[in-house]
Amino acid sequence: MQTNFTAEQLSTPRIDAANNILRKCVHCGFCTATCPTYVLLGDELDSPRGRIYLIKNMLESGQPADAKTVKHLDRCLSCLSCMTTCPSGVNYMHLVDAARAHVEETYRRPLFERLLRGVLAYTMPRPGLFRLSLIGARLASPLAPVAKSFGATRIAALLGLVPKRMPVPERVGQPGTYPATGQKKGRVALLMGCVQSVLDPGINAATIRLLTRLGYEVVVSGEEACCGSLTHHMGLEHDALARARRSIDQWTKANVDAVIVTASGCGTTIKDYGHMLRHDPAYAEKAAAISAKAKDVSEFLVMQDLPEAQGGLRLAYHSACSMQHGQQIRTEPQRLLRRAGFTVMEVPEGHLCCGSAGTYNILQPEIAARLRARKVANIEALAPEAVATGNIGCITQIGLGTSIPIVHTVELLDWAYGGPKPEAFA
């Protein structure tokens, strides 16, 4: 693609990086076929190629973002399916991240939208506050149909996401150091996380039980809480980078062999810290080192030579977009589950997003609901006894559309190797 940035524009790191990405696109349009929003809406401007043109025009103009561009960028899930498909290696993730940061810096959203985004960006990364707000939202959740009937679809979507039963915090998973059982093989850090640690504390507990049984000392600092992924995808660069720096400080101080992540959305961002902080002289090197140590829990476990076990259940495996497209982890979770004795079935149209995508199912509820319905229909066609996946967003989103239990891969593995039965089966 030919670009027309001025020399002055190219002297800024964000535009220089965007220019290099844009020039790789050859307009072939292969990416349109695997883009969930194009598949649903059929509008070129809701395809990766269309969005790339919008971003190019927005950045070249040097002007504030306009409403039309913002509308189509907001509809992008950041699922990165387009990156898996693109034969030219266009790094759409870094391009849309730069575009979102430009939008947040230059575009004034309507008042209600600013308020809603502000509340989500402030509340969700803070586990204590998030838990309190869930309790409040639960009291208001019977009003979801009323909100919907008045056209307040985002409020209705927000209330609809509140769990029916407040998860009980687990003792295992709280900040601290968990010693290895038997011969110590190494020392790892576990990202405590924000939303996941509140919505499903059993995931971190299962991870710690399994890793310590395998001979790893596990450090949960808790100081880092949110990795910055949520605000990063909302274009709030300053907040996201501050959270990244805090996480890097904690894990550098902890002096660990690996940083284990159990939410694939977070893993994608942590593996990108090196890029996000490449122009920060105080952090560039440390950020790259932490990115290199970051491992999805399935990536780490597959290296552990786990024995065969008798899991037994018939599972549909849903690969989160951040797992298969963001981190290109395509076979490890299924291999682990099969070795643990589960029958694993791949979900048809597995490359399409379930509509979760961070705050997307609140901010774009109609598209998210259509994607969920499509995903659930594909899962239910397999008639599984449970669904396995590796991302809390997908667990919440898919769980709203089906009564089939949705369980994190690591909880199933912990159960198969001697841990308790996952809470989702209760």
Ligand code: SF4
């Ligand atoms: S990230 Fe996903 S929704 Fe966005 S353009 Fe790419 S394929 Fe489409």
Ligand code: SF4
């Ligand atoms: S597949 Fe890649 S090169 Fe082709 S239009 Fe999409 S982003 Fe551009």
